[in-house]
Amino acid sequence: MDPLFERAKSKIEKVGKVTLVASGKGGVGKSVVSSSIALVSAKRGLKTGLLDLDVHGPSIPKIFGFNGEIVAGKEGLIPPTLNGVKIMSFGFMIGENPLPLKGEDKRSALSLLLAITDWGELDHLVIDMPPGTGDETIFCIRALKSAKANALIVTTPSSLSLSVVSRLVELLRGEGINLLGLVENMAYFRCNNELIRPFGSIDEGFLSKYGLRVLESLPIDPLIEENIKSGRLLESSGEFRSKIESLFDKIVG
Numbered sequence: 001m002d003p004l005f006e007r008a009k010s011k012i013e014k015v016g017k018v019t020l021v022a023s024g025k026g027g028v029g030k031s032v033v034s035s036s037i038a039l040v041s042a043k044r045g046l047k048t049g050l051l052d053l054d055v056h057g058p059s060i061p062k063i064f065g066f067n068g069e070i071v072a073g074k075e076g077l078i079p080p081t082l083n084g085v086k087i088m089s090f091g092f093m094i095g096e097n098p099l100p101l102k103g104e105d106k107r108s109a110l111s112l113l114l115a116i117t118d119w120g121e122l123d124h125l126v127i128d129m130p131p132g133t134g135d136e137t138i139f140c141i142r143a144l145k146s147a148k149a150n151a152l153i154v155t156t157p158s159s160l161s162l163s164v165v166s167r168l169v170e171l172l173r174g175e176g177i178n179l180l181g182l183v184e185n186m187a188y189f190r191c192n193n194e195l196i197r198p199f200g201s202i203d204e205g206f207l208s209k210y211g212l213r214v215l216e217s218l219p220i221d222p223l224i225e226e227n228i229k230s231g232r233l234l235e236s237s238g239e240f241r242s243k244i245e246s247l248f249d250k251i252v253g
């Protein structure tokens with residue numbers, strides 16, 4: 001038994017609700033969706049944390065516009081609170097530098113981050129998982145499964161993005177994680193009142209084959225990029241924001 005791994009697991013087990021946000025491919029908007037869910041969760045009055053477990057490409061500090069330093073207290077690292085959300089990320093330790101870890105060292109780093117973060121009291125923890133179905137995703141799923149987490153898979157409707165979703169579905173279900181469904185991101189935009197879906201639609205046959213449902217379809221919102229640059233993700237993005245609120249109602253209620 002690895003004591004660090006056990007400590008990491010027990011920390012997460014104490015949280016009321018845990019939402020894992022996973023994706024088969026990188027770049028589909030997993031971090032944007034996790035951050036948005038966490039912001040809505042905090043706005044609804046839940047004590048909310050957001051944990052970025054992406055070792056190689058952590059985006060959460062950028063999305064929240066955080067450049068400060070984190071501090072350690074008696075019980076561990078104290079996650080800074082930004083826009084009502086407590087956030088923790090490898091990005092705080094490495095800044096813009098690469099984290100050249102492999103195999104066992106990477107797993108130890110993930111256990112350490114889980115074990116030494118002092119969340120205090122939390123109602124809801126949103127976890128931005130590493131992308132893909134590799135080693136670190138499997139490790140994180142095993143560390144988090146005893147917390148009775150619910151998972152979401154973020155994908156675009158493109159055939160390439162969907163081609164890896166099935167593997168992730170099987171991985172999550174094989175590890176006994178409750179999979180709530182898919183979030184179809186960057187699914188459409190509106191032009192002259194016409195709804196355009198540049199990547200097409202998710203095939204019904206695919207959904208029924210894997211027993212999945214699309215929980216929400218999110219638009220391509222050009223304001224997101226601007227909002228990220230100013231550290232205010234959900235500011236003034238009407239349709240995207242209302243869809244995230246509706247997604248939150250479906251997954252947390």
Ligand SMILES: Nc1ncnc2c1ncn2[C@@H]1O[C@H](COP(=O)(O)OP(=O)(O)OP(=O)(O)O)[C@@H](O)[C@H]1O
Pocket residue numbers: 023025026027028029030031032033054057059130131185186218219220221222224225228240
């Ligand atoms: N609905 C959207 N509309 C417009 N831009 C979006 C949308 N969702 C995400 N983006 C943009 O797409 C890019 C990738 O998003 P994000 O970093 O969240 O992806 P990711 O899946 O977490 O990637 P990775 O796992 O590789 O870190 C970002 O520049 C983000 O601003």
